Amino acid sequence: MSPSAESPRVAGAVSRLRSAGERVTPARYAVLRVVDAADLADEHLTAEQIGARVADAEPSVHRATVYRTLTSLVETGVLSHVHLGGSATVYHLTERAPADEHDHAHVQCHVCGRVFDVAPDVFDGVARRLLDEVGFVIDTGHAALLGTCRECTSDA
Template sequence: MTPQRQLVLDAVEELEHATPEQICSSVQRLAPAVNITTVYRTLDLLERLGVVRHTHLGHGAPSYSVHEHEHLHLVCHWCGQVAEVPTERLDELAGQLRTDFGFRLDASHVALSGTCARCAAEHPPVQSGDARADA
């Protein structure tokens, strides 16, 4: 483990969920010479070694966390809030997918998109026949 790789891993652990750019910014506070290419290569290596994992929380760069940091992500379309939910919430679905299709779900890589409670109250769904729906 080189000092640069350790800095990247330390940043992932500290930030919990972070894009490569955020990780790079954190690392550069301590080691300004470390560039984004080094961060991407290190994240790739650490993921192949099973130390970190990535999740796509929406459009854009993936978010990295340490491998043991397992949960589902609920991502709000409106405000971008990311809530964490235990992976066990998908146990029933995972069992059904295994039974029906022989598919083994890795729920630790799952991000579900939707609308958080606060935004749902502020932005009620558009009903069919509503002028906004017909526009």
């Protein structure tokens, strides 16, 4: 796919990279396309999974380059990462400027492992209470809250 035929989300990410003075390499395009497709399919991909999909789409992009690219894109705010239970980290394309609040938060079922996107304000009450009582500021976009999903609760 040529850069001019990218999805609006990938085009926005490329625009933000260029505005920040960052180069837009074939590896960056490949990673952005893979992460965008996963986001649209409501998938949460690890670095390893992204690397495998990039290798399928762009065999000339080395896996180590994918890992460096993920780190760089997170640092520039084009991607965000979320830590899941079991030490997995998954990546998302961000649609907002790096200084903005997260556009969604995550919860993960510790029984089946499914990850659900939720509105970030779902944690507002807990965040206020933690700030008021302990002086602690939570980052709802950086880690998933663990629990049990509806399907696993009803199976018990």
